[in-house]
Amino acid sequence: MIAFVNIQAQRDAYREELEKAEKAVLDSGIYIGGPEVTALEAELSAYTGTNAVTCASGTDALTIALSALGVQPGDEVVVPDFTFIAPAECVARLGATPIFADIDPHTLQISPESVESLVGPLTRGIIAVNLFGQCAPYAELRQIGKSHGLWLLEDSAQAFGATQCGKQACTFGDMAITSFYPSKPLGCYGDGGAIFTANKELAQKARMLANHGSEERYLHKVAGMNSRLDALQAAVLRVKLAHxxxxxxxxxxxxxxxxxxxxxxxxxxxxxxxxxxxxxxxxxxxxxxxxxxxxxxxxxxxxxxxxxxxxxxxxxxxxxxxxxxxxxxxxxxxxxxxxxxxxxxxxxxxxxxxxxxxxx
Ligand SMILES: Cc1ncc(COP(=O)(O)O)c(C=O)c1O
The missing domain is CATH 3.90.1150.10 (Aspartate Aminotransferase, domain 1)
Known part of the structure; x- marks a missing residue:
């Protein structure tokens, strides 16, 4: 039977490397954080040329990035109308309103003209989705963001490894996210995600939010969440990233x-x-x-x-x-x-x- 995404064939191809990496984590006694997660974050940062912070899923990555960008109840955030629900859902969960921009009928990416027409006094930012694996039209979106004072969040859940004019995905927004859901181009064996930003302060904020709002043990600066990537998933991702x-x-x-x-x-x-x-x-x-x-x-x-x-x-x-x-x-x-x-x-x-x- 033909598989829609053949994750088993991929496992067979890298079995030796995967089993070695998995066993090393299981034998190490370090299952949350630790050297595998740190090494993966360094590799993701090097791959994209930005700062990577891992977390528990692409959906969490969106919530963390939106929180770091300061989304408040009552804000409006423009999202594409044609995509997986996560970007709009995360905006709504924070008490803000998703505003749905239309898409280009050929590339299926968010339409800058539609985004521009929807910007109003309550608009705070734009989430662009790199739909099906190619980047959204960032030159135009960045221009709109700049002229209206909006932040831009790049949802690259489907496009880690894509490029636009030679530049890596996850580098076009003020912040970006990806998902390591098993069937994604870079997937692990459970849920996982990452946040990317060139801005060191935003990276630090994202890391703090993902770790119960804490930078120092039992000192909580903001109400955060528990959103961490397991060491086992990090080890799997390191093997797959090399391929x-x-x-x-x-x-x-x-x-x-x-x-x-x-x-x-x-x-x-x-x-x-x-x-x-x-x-x-x-x-x-x-x-x-x-x-x-x-x-x-x-x-x-x-x-x-x-x-x-x-x-x-x-x-x-x-x-x-x-x-x-x-x-x-x-x-x-x-x-x-x-x-x-x-x-x-x-x-x-x-x-x-x-x-x-x-x-x-
Ligand atoms: C565009 C987009 N954003 C966000 C997500 C959420 O990622 P996760 O399933 O890791 O929470 C997905 C997952 O399918 C997605 O396709």
Missing amino acids: LNAELKARKAIAERYNAFFANIEGLTPQQIADGNTSTYAQYTLLVDNRKDFVAALDQAGIPHCIHYPMPLHRQPCFAELAARYAENAADMASQKAVSLPMCAFTPIDEIIERLEKVF
Whole structure:
């Protein structure tokens, strides 16, 4: 059976290194913090050229970053309408209001024009999501942020390792986050996340918030939270980080095979990768005019698929009281047309193309 993301094949490929690293942690007696977490943070900092602070998940990373940036009840934060719910959810959990910006219908990234049109007196910041693995349009977003005095938070949960004009993801916002959820391009064997910032004060604040608001044992400067990455997950991530660039190359080659196959088929277009961007291909996503028939053909061929995402955030029941201000938009179009296909460095692309050839 073809897997949507083949985490087992990846484990088999690095088994010796992983088991050695896992055993060393289990035998060390140090399970929270310690040398593996410190070493991972140094490696993540070196990879991105910024300061990395690990935590317990991408969602926690967003909450910590938003808190460090000073989000208060009553504030408005612009988020993309078409993405996983976490950015909007974290804004709402802090008592602020997510304002949903539309997307570009081709790249599926947050639209700077839409962001600009939504900025008002209560707007404090913008969360840009690097959707499906490529960076959002940061030149334009930074300009908007600068002209309105807004902070910019880069949600790179899906795009650790992507680049824009040669610059690493996780370096474009005042702060950035990523997720180490197992199926992410850099994933561990449980939940995990990280916060990134070039600003040392914000990094220190994030670290304090993630550790019960404490820098000194039993002295709590602010009400924080417990959000720590396990040493075991850090050890796993260190092994996988060493293979990440090779995996990103393999993902790109797989995406190119898909692109070449679908180029000859009417009624569908792959997500466009913007000029200057490289993608991690966290998802390989197509926009398909007749999704029902397309999905039926994939089922017939035994090719797994997912719909990322079936509903724009402004239509989610939890945001019902905000929905009235939004008209039908490109996020609606994407939610009706998007289909994601199997993608990871170990995806058996030859077999998938053979199966596709039988049904298209
Ligand atoms: C864009 C985006 N932001 C945030 C998250 C949250 O990450 P986590 O699952 O590690 O909490 C995800 C996870 O899917 C995501 O896709």
